[in-house]
Amino acid sequence: MKLNILKYALAALPLVTFSACMDFDTPSDEFNKETDVTLRPEPLHGDADNLEIKDVVAEEDFPEIKKALKNDLDMLITAQYYLMGGKDGNLPGEHQWQYVYSLTTDNYAGYTTCDQSWSGSFPTTYSYKRDFCEGPHGRFLSMKNNLGNLLNNDLTNEMVEIKAIALLLFDHVAQECTDLYGSIAYQDHKGNKETNPFTFNDGYTIYTSILKNLDDIIAVFDNFPNRPSWYQTQINQILQDNDALTQTKSIDTWKRYANSLKLRMAMHLVKVNPTDAQRYAEEAVASGVVEDMANEVGLNPTTNYFNAHPLKGIMSGWNDVRVNASFVSMLTSLQHPYSNYLFAKNTDKLINSADGSVTDAGTVVVGLRAGLRMESGQQYYANPRVAYSQFTGEDFEFMNIYAIKWAEIDFLRAEGALRGWSMGGTPQFFYERGIKNGDCGDRFGFPSGNYETYLDDYMEVEKAVPYTYVDPMDHNNNIESVTKIGVKWNDSDDNETKLEKIITQKYIAIFPYSYEAWTDMRRTGYPKIFPVLNPNLGDGSLNDGDLIRRMPLPHGDLQAGMDDIATSGIEALGGPDLQATRVFWDNTNPNF
CATH class of the missing domain: 1.25.40.390 (Serine Threonine Protein Phosphatase 5, Tetratricopeptide repeat)
Structure with a gap:
């Protein structure tokens, strides 16, 4: 039967602009609530x-439908x-x-x-x-x-x-x-x-x-x-x-x-x-x-024609972020391949004001502790913290951006199999395959081979190497590595140790996809990272060592948004709109 295409004429109207909520244009500005986003003159409601x-619609009608849409x-x-x-x-x-x-x-x-x-x-x-x-x-x-x-x-x-x-x-x-x-x-x-x-x-x-x-x-x-x-x-x-x-x-x-x-x-x-x-x-x-x-889902810098992963510009171009000290500690303790080539050394000298000691430029890989009180400025002369370590190399510059990465799915299957679920293989099989396919570098266009060079030895690591983080500018931040597990799969490990291994390797493999990494931390307690400094400088709901559990409900800075939060948001959340309130799947039940 032939469709009446005319009633869908709205679908072919030109686009106009409406106001949306956020401005992503300036890296250090606050949001501007007047960003233009393309929308139709009359949003449809179906x-x-x-x-x-x-x-299936008649074949002769399909071109008109496609044109209308x-x-x-x-x-x-x-x-x-x-x-x-x-x-x-x-x-x-x-x-x-x-x-x-x-x-x-x-x-x-x-x-x-x-x-x-x-x-x-x-x-x-x-x-x-x-x-x-x-x-x-x-x-x-x-x-x-x-x-x-x-x-x-x-x-x-x-x-x-x-x-x-x-x-x-x-x-x-x-x-x-x-x-x-x-x-x-x-x-x-x-x-x-x-x-x-x-x-x-x-x-x-x-x-x-x-x-x-x-x-x-x-x-x-x-x-x-x-x-x-x-x-x-x-x-x-x-x-x-x-x-x-x-x-x-x-x-x-x-x-x-x-x-x-x-x-x-x-x-x-x-x-x-x-x-x-x-x-x-x-x-x-x-x-x-x-x-x-x-069948991985995402974007590849070489086939999708963007110059580099956005994190490179944020880090080395704008000097807005540095490597987290926990990540350096974890990869060093596990002797991960990345520890051999992914971290740059300090770009300038670092001076300890308490004892006058100087760490010369280019001598150490050193990250920043989360929660550290930060200084204002993006240049070394105003803020020497920008001299701390960055990610470096082609593997970082040409990282793929994933919606779904194969390695993530293998680690999910490893965890499921550990729980006795039918995942199509053993925990060990998916765990080891996930590690092998976990490289953050461009595996399609210009693979560097760095990851594979160190992989065999890495898979045999049975015990973490002792490591102590030393902050050259403030030794009060020094801390021993919290990563104590190894890498090699051991069937005699208890389930909690096996889970920690699975989630730790998943965390490394999905880098830098932080949404799932943060979810796993809240859900399982793994991987272990350094306690956050000064968590009480948030909204006041966190204590020393606490992990932030969530972000505030959106639009609380607008009156209409605050009204919506009061009317339905707090009830839907199931607790106060605070950083310490847990989302619905984040509870204190044991992992097993």
Whole structure:
């Protein structure tokens, strides 16, 4: 039956600009609430959750449908770039990356530490600076603004596989934001709601909704081979034009992406509902997760044509972050391959004001303790902390940016197998394969070979090497390494030791993806990192040695946002809007 395309004419209207929430343009500015984001004149409101597997539209109608949805399909690319740290249809860059990762979670996870105080407004990495904490939610809203009409346009159901991809992208960023904040206005934003009041949903409800979506998305992808060949050709062509994240540009890889996200979320639920967690995880693995390089999801600097990983510019160009001392300590104690080539030595001399001792330039690898009181300034003459160690080398400069990395999935399967779940192999198998495929360097375009050079010896490390962190400028910060485990798998280890090994190696393998790393720290207590200095300089809810548990609910600096938080946010969160309040999956139950 021929469709009436005219009723969907809105889908072909030109784009205009509306006001969104965050400004990612200036690396050291506070947010500007007047950022322009591309939206339609009239946001559509439909049923974003509805993935209807129905009879295929008539072949002669498909070109008109595709034409009517052209603007939405173009915005699909922009949404993928936002997910990976890009902005306004551009590939990942420093400004966005800093607000999405570097100012918050990279510090909380222990990969990097900010080395300057932004003119005193951000004295420590645990300081309660709401503007910085809004960054990841700004990314969520930017993706919503680019996906909302595609999800809520009835016409999109005529190419339901594309709608399923859009819903997968939206749910991925929603999962990440739920983990960061504990609660977001998930249903309102999925329905393309534009103005306050927004209703916050509790984390468990959001997870349940996403997991239901993922089952429907996977069912759509499973049905794709049953579609007529002409239809498959059309969808595959749309993927060729609009898929920025996969190498294969195939429905099969997007299905593996969906199952891998389902596996990740299942593991997050292990202390909340272990029975459902096991079921979700086993279903995901049985259906097919990412298990080779060809099906990894993300961006590669050499094939996607961006100059370098954004963290390089933030670190070496802007002097805004340095290597975290915990990360140096961990990799040194474990004799990890990175300890041989990923860290640069101090760029200038470091003077200890207490005893007058001088550490000459280029003599030590030394990171910064998280929570250290920071000085103002990005130049050595004003702030000598910028002379501490950076990441260096081609492996760092050309790091891939992953949405789903094969190594992460292997470590998830290793943990599942350790718990007795059916993961398709033993904990040891997935643990060792995850290490072998955990290199942060460009494994596609210009692999350096550095990682492989040291890998065999690394896999045999049975005991951590003693290491003491020494801060050349302040010996009060000195501390012995908290990494005591080895690397080599040992079946005689107890489950807690095996879990610590799995999570520690996962943490290294997914670097610098700090969202999942911070989640694992809160969920399992691993990997062990140095106690944070001065945690009480945040919102006052943390004690010495405490790990920050979450970021404040978004939009608390606007009256309408504060009203929404008071009306539904606190109830959905299940506790006060403080750094010490745990998100729903973060509880004090034992790991086993």
